[in-house]
Amino acid sequence: MRFQKPLEVVERVFGVETDEINVSVMEGDSFTLRTNRTEIQSDDEIEWRFGSSKTRITRIAAGHVTKYDDQNFGDRLQLDRQTGDLTISNVSNEHSGVYQLSIIIRNKKSITRFSVTVYAHLPVPAIFSDPSQCPLSAERSSRIVLCSVLNVSHVTLSWYKGTSVLSSISVSDLSISLSLPLEVEYQDNNTYSCVINNPVSNQTTHLDSGLCQIRTDCDLCFDTTEAVIRLVVTALMGVAAVAAVVLLVNDIRRVGRAQTIKQ
Template sequence: MRLTLHFILTLSFLFFLETSIIKFEGENVTFHPNITGLQINSYYWTFMQNNQTEKIINVIIGETKKIHRTRFEGRLDTDVKNGSITIFNLTLCDGGTFQGVFFIEGGKISDHIVKLEVKDSDKYTELNILVGTNVTLSSTLQKLEEDQVVSWMFGKQCPEREIANNKKNSSHYGDPFDKVFLNLTNGDLIIPQITVRLSGRYHFLILKGGHPYISGIYDVTVYDADEYIEQNIPVGSNATLSSTMQKLEEYHVISWLFGKLFPEREIANNKKCPSKHGDFFDNVFLNLTNGDLIIPQITKSFCGKYYFKIWMSGYSYISEIYDVRVFDQVSVPNITKSTAPPTNGVCSVTCSVENGPEVNLTWFRGNISISSSSNQNVSTLTLLQHIRGEDSSTYSCRAQNPVSVQRKTLDSQRLTCHNSGTAKLWVILVIILTILVMVVVGAGLFIHRKKWKRGHVRDPQGS
């Protein structure tokens, strides 16, 4: 009797030792009490987190009673032969202290204590979805059998609520889940016209015969493509896209995504080593102080949308979207006078510039815009302007695109706008006046000479 008591006390001491286990989100874990040589009559397991303890399973002489309305409902199984429990599809909220209390015919023999830490992992499917899209989350089943149970749960970090179950009547959860429904053929979850409020983690669990055997997690981020910041950047500049964060903390996980129309690839992540993409993104890097994205000597290949994604409180969301457009500097415009002769004292001058995306030409009289032009279908953009010869205003032509401005002023002093017909008339008038003067002078000389000759004829002796 003393030997048996000593043996039981020794077992009790050994079983009371704490053990620690580290698992990743989405994995399964089994706690083994390692009781051998003894017949367990009953046992129960409790879970403690944040100084709050709840009983999660109770077994009395082979009769299993699972405690409902716990975080492990539908994910917990036990082996009554050895007292072990298994938790399927671990979540980030499952970390805590598990205690198994075991009894034999003679009374309580041990407490088995396990501290579980659940870490985030990459074992989830990450989806970046445009707001308003009809979304289907796959259960991975081809066909749902009669004895299979599919449960979909939602939470920002951990499963907080069940939103669909093929064995339960549809419930009105209220906004925003009242339109979510199951495909009863294969267990897929259908989310019509998804909204930003439906961003979060979707956990699915498939049970057969009451035992979980398939599980998965979708990390869904919903973004609004209409809410973006337009960035116009000159070719060759060093561009910085702001994360809007003052400082990155150790627990922050950030990511920059790139795509022409929607997020297609990750180009930077503060928790991953920089990787070479074999293209123009190889020189892009993160400012690890504040999460800004740095693009040295940007080229037109970098045009597209950049999405800043951050994980906070266990879930992710896209907080900033940049629509990056890259332009060449606009060239200096050229002003030329028309070779056609002026009409009614009006000259024609043309401003021209090498064309490019969103190049615009504008004529100014002083500081007032008087005409403008843009045309993407020509290689050289031109703009005609008519100016009166007596107009003493200052004229200038401005070439502009989203990243640069060039202006050229017209030298009006060198611009002669006299009418050609008027000029010819003046020449004719001058010639006529000259001829008239010559005629008058000639006539006067002729009359004077004639009078002189008459005087000499009448008085021949005095000559």
């Protein structure tokens, strides 16, 4: 007598479709990931997962909603029972990552991945002008100004002349400080501005023409070389003064010790 091997129960899911969507959001705001379903049927199954480990965060099956404990979300997470849309509020950088939506309808499965990037609030760019670049007279035709921002990531810093981009520099993952120089003619009446931006916001600072005016009182003017010499001389004088004070204090102490010994 021949025995048949028991049949394995296999869940058959056909026609898996995969899609990916990029989402950008500002820190502190909310975002909603949509299923594009108008109504979930009782036999539909919807599941949301998050991160590289694909941690399950919520699920709808047989008409029941299950939320899984996750310290990254807490009460920030809200699931629409009718559509399965997922909303996360008051987001921070820890909510950046890949969210995976799985939908099974009549044994047909579709997967959608949402790549979410949370951007920090942008600082206002600061524009500096080196006083040593200011002209002795109208003979010096240009100056260099510097636009800077501190501790930024995923941004682009640009100089604009009117609405045209003159130069730009970008940074991706690391949180660093950026600086971008610009050479400007003194007689140039165009509008210049420094702009920092990411995909969701921007900040702008306009170049103030009063940062460096042509000087007429040449007693107050000196070039870069002279400026360096003055700084060096001042520093040496300061060192000499400190040394003189130290020597004086030591002399007073020696005299005091000598008098004490004589007594």
